[in-house]
Amino acid sequence: MKIDLLAPFESLPYFTIEGFRQSAGMDSPEQARLLLHRWARAGRILPLKKGVYMTRRFHDLHRGEAAFTPAVSAIILPQSYVSFEYVLQRHNLLTEVTHPLTASTAKNTRRIVNSLGTFWYRHMRPALYNGFTIHEYHGLRYAEATPAKALFDYLLQRPLPGLLPALDLAGELRLNLEEFPSESRAEFRRLVEEAGIPKMERVHENLRRHTWRL
Secondary structure, eight states: GGGGGGGTTTSSOOHHHHHHHHTTOOHHHHHHHHHHHEEEEEEEHHHTTTTEEEHHHHHHHTTTTTTTHHHHHHHHOSSSSHHHHHHHHHHOOSSSOOOSSEEEEESEEEEEEEETTEEEEEEEGGOOOOOOEEETTEEEEEEEOOOHHHHHHHHSSSOOOOTTTTHHHHHHTBOOTTTHHHHHHHHHHHHHHHOOOOOHHHHHHHHIIISOOO
Protein backbone atom coordinates (compact mmCIF):
# COMPACT_ATOMS: atom_id res chain seq x y z
CA MET A 1 0.00 0.00 0.00
CA LYS A 2 1.16 3.55 -0.68
CA ILE A 3 0.71 4.50 2.97
CA ASP A 4 3.68 2.23 3.75
CA LEU A 5 5.83 4.90 2.10
CA LEU A 6 5.46 6.92 5.33
CA ALA A 7 7.14 4.23 7.44
CA PRO A 8 10.69 5.73 7.19
CA PHE A 9 9.42 9.01 8.65
CA GLU A 10 7.39 7.74 11.59
CA SER A 11 10.38 7.98 13.95
CA LEU A 12 11.37 11.47 12.76
CA PRO A 13 9.96 14.79 14.05
CA TYR A 14 9.44 16.06 10.50
CA PHE A 15 10.03 15.41 6.82
CA THR A 16 9.90 17.45 3.61
CA ILE A 17 8.25 16.89 0.26
CA GLU A 18 11.63 16.42 -1.37
CA GLY A 19 12.77 13.96 1.28
CA PHE A 20 9.59 11.97 0.81
CA ARG A 21 9.91 12.02 -2.99
CA GLN A 22 13.44 10.65 -2.86
CA SER A 23 12.57 8.00 -0.27
CA ALA A 24 9.55 6.87 -2.29
CA GLY A 25 11.52 6.79 -5.54
CA MET A 26 9.15 9.16 -7.30
CA ASP A 27 10.34 11.07 -10.34
CA SER A 28 7.70 13.79 -10.13
CA PRO A 29 7.64 16.33 -7.26
CA GLU A 30 4.03 17.05 -8.19
CA GLN A 31 3.09 13.40 -7.68
CA ALA A 32 4.65 13.46 -4.20
CA ARG A 33 2.93 16.76 -3.39
CA LEU A 34 -0.51 15.49 -4.42
CA LEU A 35 -0.13 12.29 -2.41
CA LEU A 36 0.96 14.16 0.70
CA HIS A 37 -1.89 16.64 0.26
CA ARG A 38 -4.34 13.72 0.17
CA TRP A 39 -2.85 12.19 3.33
CA ALA A 40 -2.91 15.55 5.10
CA ARG A 41 -6.63 15.91 4.35
CA ALA A 42 -7.16 12.38 5.70
CA GLY A 43 -5.24 13.23 8.90
CA ARG A 44 -2.45 10.72 8.31
CA ILE A 45 0.16 13.48 8.32
CA LEU A 46 0.18 16.96 9.86
CA PRO A 47 1.36 20.02 7.91
CA LEU A 48 3.76 22.13 10.01
CA LYS A 49 4.51 24.73 7.36
CA LYS A 50 4.68 24.83 3.57
CA GLY A 51 6.30 21.63 2.34
CA VAL A 52 7.05 20.27 5.84
CA TYR A 53 5.08 17.54 7.61
CA MET A 54 4.94 15.30 10.67
CA THR A 55 3.43 11.83 10.64
CA ARG A 56 0.36 11.25 12.77
CA ARG A 57 2.15 8.33 14.44
CA PHE A 58 5.07 10.50 15.62
CA HIS A 59 2.62 13.10 16.90
CA ASP A 60 0.52 10.60 18.83
CA LEU A 61 3.56 8.91 20.38
CA HIS A 62 5.41 12.05 21.47
CA ARG A 63 2.98 14.97 21.84
CA GLY A 64 2.97 14.66 25.64
CA GLU A 65 6.73 15.11 25.97
CA ALA A 66 8.01 18.39 27.41
CA ALA A 67 10.33 19.05 24.46
CA PHE A 68 7.75 18.29 21.78
CA THR A 69 6.28 21.78 21.29
CA PRO A 70 9.63 23.66 21.52
CA ALA A 71 11.01 21.26 18.91
CA VAL A 72 8.06 21.93 16.60
CA SER A 73 8.74 25.65 17.05
CA ALA A 74 12.31 25.11 15.81
CA ILE A 75 11.05 23.16 12.80
CA ILE A 76 8.75 26.02 11.82
CA LEU A 77 11.38 28.73 12.30
CA PRO A 78 14.90 27.40 12.95
CA GLN A 79 16.32 30.90 13.58
CA SER A 80 14.51 31.28 16.91
CA TYR A 81 14.64 30.33 20.57
CA VAL A 82 11.71 29.60 22.88
CA SER A 83 11.26 32.40 25.41
CA PHE A 84 8.79 34.89 26.95
CA GLU A 85 5.61 33.57 28.60
CA TYR A 86 6.16 29.99 27.49
CA VAL A 87 9.45 29.56 29.36
CA LEU A 88 8.26 31.57 32.36
CA GLN A 89 5.22 29.34 32.67
CA ARG A 90 7.33 26.17 32.35
CA HIS A 91 9.40 27.33 35.32
CA ASN A 92 6.33 28.37 37.35
CA LEU A 93 7.34 32.03 37.22
CA LEU A 94 4.14 33.23 35.56
CA THR A 95 0.81 32.59 37.28
CA GLU A 96 -1.43 33.37 34.30
CA VAL A 97 -2.16 30.47 31.96
CA THR A 98 -0.92 31.04 28.42
CA HIS A 99 -1.56 28.83 25.43
CA PRO A 100 0.51 29.85 22.38
CA LEU A 101 4.19 29.05 22.27
CA THR A 102 6.25 32.25 22.31
CA ALA A 103 9.75 32.57 20.86
CA SER A 104 12.35 35.18 19.97
CA THR A 105 13.76 35.65 16.50
CA ALA A 106 16.05 38.13 14.79
CA LYS A 107 13.63 37.94 11.86
CA ASN A 108 10.33 39.83 11.62
CA THR A 109 7.55 39.24 14.14
CA ARG A 110 5.07 36.66 12.90
CA ARG A 111 2.29 34.32 14.02
CA ILE A 112 2.07 30.79 12.64
CA VAL A 113 -1.08 28.71 13.12
CA ASN A 114 -1.18 25.04 12.18
CA SER A 115 -2.93 21.88 13.35
CA LEU A 116 -0.62 21.69 16.40
CA GLY A 117 -1.43 25.15 17.71
CA THR A 118 -0.37 28.80 17.57
CA PHE A 119 3.29 29.83 17.49
CA TRP A 120 4.31 33.45 18.10
CA TYR A 121 7.76 34.64 17.00
CA ARG A 122 8.64 38.11 18.28
CA HIS A 123 11.44 40.17 16.81
CA MET A 124 14.51 40.60 18.98
CA ARG A 125 17.29 42.94 17.92
CA PRO A 126 20.42 40.97 16.94
CA ALA A 127 22.49 42.36 19.83
CA LEU A 128 20.00 40.81 22.29
CA TYR A 129 19.65 37.49 20.49
CA ASN A 130 21.39 35.45 23.19
CA GLY A 131 20.86 33.87 26.59
CA PHE A 132 19.64 30.47 25.41
CA THR A 133 20.79 26.87 25.65
CA ILE A 134 20.74 24.24 22.91
CA HIS A 135 18.84 20.99 23.36
CA GLU A 136 18.41 17.92 21.18
CA TYR A 137 15.16 16.09 20.51
CA HIS A 138 15.09 13.01 18.26
CA GLY A 139 18.07 14.35 16.32
CA LEU A 140 16.63 17.87 16.08
CA ARG A 141 18.34 20.82 17.77
CA TYR A 142 16.26 23.57 19.35
CA ALA A 143 17.09 26.58 21.54
CA GLU A 144 15.41 27.65 24.77
CA ALA A 145 16.00 30.79 26.83
CA THR A 146 17.25 30.51 30.38
CA PRO A 147 14.67 31.64 32.96
CA ALA A 148 16.61 34.93 33.40
CA LYS A 149 16.65 35.63 29.65
CA ALA A 150 12.97 34.71 29.30
CA LEU A 151 12.20 37.21 32.08
CA PHE A 152 14.37 39.84 30.37
CA ASP A 153 12.67 39.30 27.00
CA TYR A 154 9.21 39.35 28.56
CA LEU A 155 9.74 42.60 30.48
CA LEU A 156 11.59 44.26 27.61
CA GLN A 157 8.72 43.88 25.17
CA ARG A 158 5.85 44.38 27.59
CA PRO A 159 4.45 47.91 28.05
CA LEU A 160 5.01 48.86 31.67
CA PRO A 161 3.18 51.36 33.91
CA GLY A 162 4.52 54.90 34.13
CA LEU A 163 4.78 54.71 37.93
CA LEU A 164 7.46 52.04 37.66
CA PRO A 165 9.63 53.16 40.62
CA ALA A 166 6.72 53.17 43.06
CA LEU A 167 4.75 50.00 42.33
CA ASP A 168 5.61 46.37 42.96
CA LEU A 169 6.21 45.30 39.36
CA ALA A 170 6.34 41.54 40.02
CA GLY A 171 3.09 41.69 41.97
CA GLU A 172 1.44 43.85 39.32
CA LEU A 173 2.34 41.35 36.57
CA ARG A 174 1.69 38.27 38.74
CA LEU A 175 5.24 37.02 38.48
CA ASN A 176 6.48 34.49 41.03
CA LEU A 177 9.97 35.90 41.51
CA GLU A 178 10.45 35.74 45.27
CA GLU A 179 12.21 32.36 44.98
CA PHE A 180 14.12 33.28 41.81
CA PRO A 181 17.53 31.60 42.33
CA SER A 182 20.49 33.85 43.15
CA GLU A 183 22.36 32.71 40.03
CA SER A 184 19.36 33.66 37.87
CA ARG A 185 19.17 37.07 39.56
CA ALA A 186 22.87 37.58 38.80
CA GLU A 187 22.32 36.55 35.18
CA PHE A 188 19.37 38.95 34.88
CA ARG A 189 21.51 41.78 36.26
CA ARG A 190 24.28 40.95 33.76
CA LEU A 191 21.81 40.93 30.86
CA VAL A 192 20.52 44.35 31.93
CA GLU A 193 24.02 45.78 32.24
CA GLU A 194 25.10 44.43 28.85
CA ALA A 195 21.96 45.72 27.12
CA GLY A 196 22.32 49.28 28.44
CA ILE A 197 18.58 49.96 28.02
CA PRO A 198 17.24 52.55 30.50
CA LYS A 199 13.85 50.84 30.77
CA MET A 200 15.46 47.56 31.80
CA GLU A 201 17.71 49.33 34.29
CA ARG A 202 14.57 50.74 35.95
CA VAL A 203 12.97 47.28 35.87
CA HIS A 204 15.98 45.72 37.58
CA GLU A 205 15.99 48.42 40.24
CA ASN A 206 12.28 47.82 40.86
CA LEU A 207 12.75 44.07 41.25
CA ARG A 208 15.79 44.60 43.46
CA ARG A 209 13.86 46.87 45.83
CA HIS A 210 10.36 45.42 45.89
CA THR A 211 10.84 41.70 45.20
CA TRP A 212 14.38 40.62 45.96
CA ARG A 213 14.98 43.34 48.58
CA LEU A 214 18.72 43.50 47.91
